[in-house]
């Protein structure tokens with residue numbers, strides 16, 4: 001960002017996350033979406049945006065431009081990062097929300113197309129300059145970073161939980177299972193896919209899957225490297241996810257009530273990303289939440305002397321909000337650099 005000029009944002013992938021990013025950016029005063037690349041038709045992308053936006057009347061389609069009162073975003077029918085001329089739109093940053101372009105080579109293609117930075121919506125496939133979760137390691141962000149990941153919704157929820165608890169307790173190890181809404185890369189009916197279980201019907205089954213969070217945890221929270229096993233159960237729910245985490249604490253005197261108190265203090269410290277729910281909520285109650293972790297105080301249990309189980313809720317809208325936070329973080333680093341030179 002230059003002075004008070006809005007951040008010029010490009011989005012690739014106008015799916016659920018891309019549309020949420022667009023909607024949140026449209027409601028802001030500091031981010032302007034200048035271009036959107038997707039394989040979908042412009043009128044259908046507009047229709048999908050309107051069907052789920054909180055204020056659908058704000059979004060108009062004018063030829064190949066998606067418009068609000070304060071921004072015009074060019075819709076580009078493009079299916080690879082290498083084809084997208086980001087330089088034409090003078091973007092400050094591109095968020096790749098396709099979920100499929102996660103490799104260094106893909107990110108380099110965005111940069112070669114004129115994007116000064118690329119931020120991916122999920123965990124990377126191979127190498128990356130930085131994985132940033134704003135409340136946890138924004139201090140690690142470097143103005144020279146070009147390829148950045150904002151982790152994934154699940155990884156963010158897990159890291160926030162571990163970060164807050166580890167400020168008060170010694171966590172020896174743990175295991176996280178996310179009971180996860182099905183995703184659009186799963187099949188409606190049994191259909192040969194990338195592996196056996198992912199080939200089974202999503203709305204008909206509980207489908208066990210692996211999760212990458214464990215592999216990347218050490219990059220975000222170094223003291224947890226190799227200490228937490230992570231997995232997914234994709235269930236027949238369209239939206240809303242539940243993080244079920246069991247932790248082994250060093251101190252056998254810690255109670256479930258102590259854990260809840262620490263999480264309540266954490267929510268006060270990170271009010272933007274974390275909240276504690278005291279009510280007996282279910283998954284549909286978290287739809288529309290912009291928190292990255294809604295800690296469920298009723299879900300905390302203790303077994304034996306060292307074993308604590310917790311529950312936490314999240315959905316993708318919170319992650320869309322965090323992606324914009326990361327874009328703002330790098331814009332502020334650019335401003336500081338500019339001011340210093």
Ligand SMILES: NC(=O)c1ccc[n+]([C@@H]2O[C@H](COP(=O)([O-])OP(=O)(O)OC[C@H]3O[C@@H](n4cnc5c(N)ncnc54)[C@H](O)[C@@H]3O)[C@@H](O)[C@H]2O)c1
Pocket residue numbers: 012013014015016017018037038039040078079080097098099100121122181183184185316
């Ligand atoms: N939603 C979740 O909870 C969740 C969880 C884990 C992983 N993911 C994965 O993250 C990714 C993004 O999530 P989402 O919910 O926004 O997914 P989504 O399927 O709603 O959105 C993906 C968008 O990218 C577009 N796209 C696909 N291929 C493209 C290409 N080659 N070029 C340009 N655009 C392309 C699609 O048209 C779609 O609009 C997906 O791959 C999803 O499977 C999602």
